[in-house]
Amino acid sequence: MSETARVSLTLNGEPRTVEIGAGRTLLDTLRWELDLTGTKECCAAGECGACTVYLDGEAVNSCLVLAAEADGREVTTIEGLGSGGRLSRLQEAFLETGAIQCGFCIPGMVVAADALLRETPRPTLDEVLQGLSGNLCRCGGYTRICAAVLRAAGAADVTG
């Protein structure tokens, strides 16, 4: 094994320290060292957004970030959204609108959408489309994902 590095980070609110091979990505470290497998690998090349996590409050493709870069910083993954085992309002909206199919894009999509709403609490449809354009979904037509984001933003107050 090549040289290792020690990385200390705040992960979903908890302090964690891992010993990892130099050059290891944040995505690999989350999935293989920290057993947080909610974040997905699809392209490992920054093209799909399936690996999106928060790094110091900013949504990033964790396949493009070295774990070493996360040292001393805060990382939030899909496992860290929602509270006390309850779905967040945004997650609820995904469920209600039928935005989920195979689900492989969904963890990254939810983090990206969460980031979008933090930045722009009342987005227009165009802003949602632009904001999610780095996250691929091969199953749906994006319509329902957009609807979920708008619903979570309160832009679409729908009664059943």
Added chain:
Amino acid sequence: MAPRRGDSRADSRADLAATVGRPPAASAGTVVGRSLPRREGPAKLTGAARYTDDLIVPGAWFGFTLRSTEAHARLLGLELDPAFDWSRVVVVTAAEIPGENVVHLMADDQPALVADVIRHVAEPVALVAAADPATARAARDAIRLRTEPLPAILDPLASERAFARYEIGRGDVEAGLAAADLVVEGTYRVGYQEQLYLEPQAMIAVPGEDRGVTVHGSLQCPYYVHAALARALGLAGEQVVVIQEETGGGFGGKEEYPSMLAIHASLLALRAGRPVRIVYDRHEDVAATTKRHPAVVTHRTGVTRDGRLVAQDVDVVMDAGAYATLSPVVLSRGAIHAAGPYACPNVRIRARTMATNTPPNGAFRGFGAPQTEFAAETQVNRVAEALGVSPLELRRRWAYRPGDVTPTGQVLRESVGAGVVLERVAEAADYEPVRARTAEARMARATRPAGARTDRLDGRTAHGIGLALAWHGAGFTGAGERFLASVAGVERSADGQVLVYTDSTEIGQGARTVLSQLVAEALGVPAEAVEVAPGDTSVVPNSGPTVASRTTMVVGGLLIRAAERLRADVEARTGAPFATSYRTDAAQAGRVRFDEQFEGYPGIVWDDATHRGDAYPAYSWAAAVAEVDVDLDTGEVRVGSVVAADEIGRVVNPVLAAGQVEGGTLQAVGYATIEELQARDGRYLNDRLATYLVPTAVDAPRIEAILLEEPFAGAPHRAKGLGELPMDVGAPAVIDAIHDATGAWIAELPATPERVLAALEAREGRR
């Protein structure tokens, strides 16, 4: 036209605030017809759902595949670099396969590992595994293949070896063409399409006692994998267990290919005496796995001056690649649908699928029909232009009605939705009024003096609207369902649970939710009371593969019958309705389970040798209207909207069904516009996500899905298939819209800017 039992209209982006999530008005039923939320939705939303690569398997090694780099060559030997420390890895070649070196499917011609002849680029030759990926990769790279090149055949039209040939038809085509007032000829080409499920292929093999093996994988068809493993490993069926983990999309790409992967992982696991995981990266997945078959389709269509269809002569050539895999049945489905959903007295369809030294093509949503229906629909739109009638009007005259006869001689008795999808889509998309406006704009552009055109900024974008119609046979072709003899069961367990037993897999399409809705309705209990047993071949019976839009119709039908027997059994004992008595009955009667085996739909007759008879028990129907903007300077096409009407017998879960229509439509729009896999010397050139482009949120059109119901009496729940249908109709609608905008026909998919510009220039040149 049969009366509509009800229909539901899903959302579009424009009015999504008003409609998404609101249960559309659908057919009556307490559970069926309701948009219950996806069962595994919360797990998928929180990251708790376990896909194959998420499984933590202590002690598992990492497997990698050494692949050929030549299209055709004799394999003389493998050289292992003596400088590498081989004690830390295991290596498996064809010589070490304990059973037959074959990936069992249809023709059994594809080896699991090359033994003597390499027949395509990226063909698996050897396998390696080690405790960590870096060591395994280094080992793979320390093996060299000694080969002797052989001449490669890359063009299906130059190939002399066919994996299958069919001729289907009725009447006398030559006489029909001779008698026609007008014969329109056309040749259409379609290229590869990559499934691009977001979760790459993944498999983990765990060796068991007695040389047996258990595999966990991302897959659509557990029993395909099961049969292939037993054959290649020389094991008895009981020694093999296949477990489907949460699966991140399939679209056909996980129909046959996972068998190969499972054999590979198992060979390594048995050799190493420990679990082995093989997970492809995106590049390997695109480079090595199956694609939609490229095809060349030629049409000659004879019509009378007054617009009657008198003859259709269709020739289909599909590129199978190096091994047969599923090509004979892909071709069969493609051929049966090749004339489109139109009544014609004289039809001849000749089809062949040819061997080439390219990676084998395989299953992809639509299974041969998107290729041939693109050609058929574009041909009909060209005939409409030649006759000077509206594409809608021509289809109104020609489209199948009950009583019409298909090219295989099947009389369409019921559930013929061609008319209703056409009318509803035309109305919802405002088709004729928009078409009148685009015609005016086209005329204005054409009459404007050439020099003046560039002065007008808005004059360089042309708007167009296009229409297409499609049919899609639900279930296996011909006698396929009878051969499958699928089994599915429903159990009331000793502790009072209701459990569904089927190997039909959830791959994102909603099978888990839909099947439990059907069973709940048959039992008269809420859907939440029904659990679905895990997709594990040691637990669930073989209900056939999760393909061919067959799950809701065929397996759903079996489960309803099983549930009805369970209900009758419990009610006979308790004298009370199932819903109020099944739990208490459990204490006395214990576990009760009823399995149903498929026995055939009434009155369905098929002859495989002649390809004549009832090709499918029922057909689903779709029409789509697309609107596009074409940049006349760059040739870029932007698809702004697609309205799709899909008639599927009965809508079990409107939101999930609309999701299928939307997703299939977007894949069809990608197929029509941007998805192009280029190949040179039998190797894909753009085999990465950065270079093989699929639609993103900003590329996606506004999609409106309209669901319609013409009940199919052959199924207890009246439902037909849906999954593949939207894929058949989107591309020709887009191509027709490009023509409406520009006057130019695109005869080859996708309509890249280069092809659009070339078509525009060819058209200008003709003036």
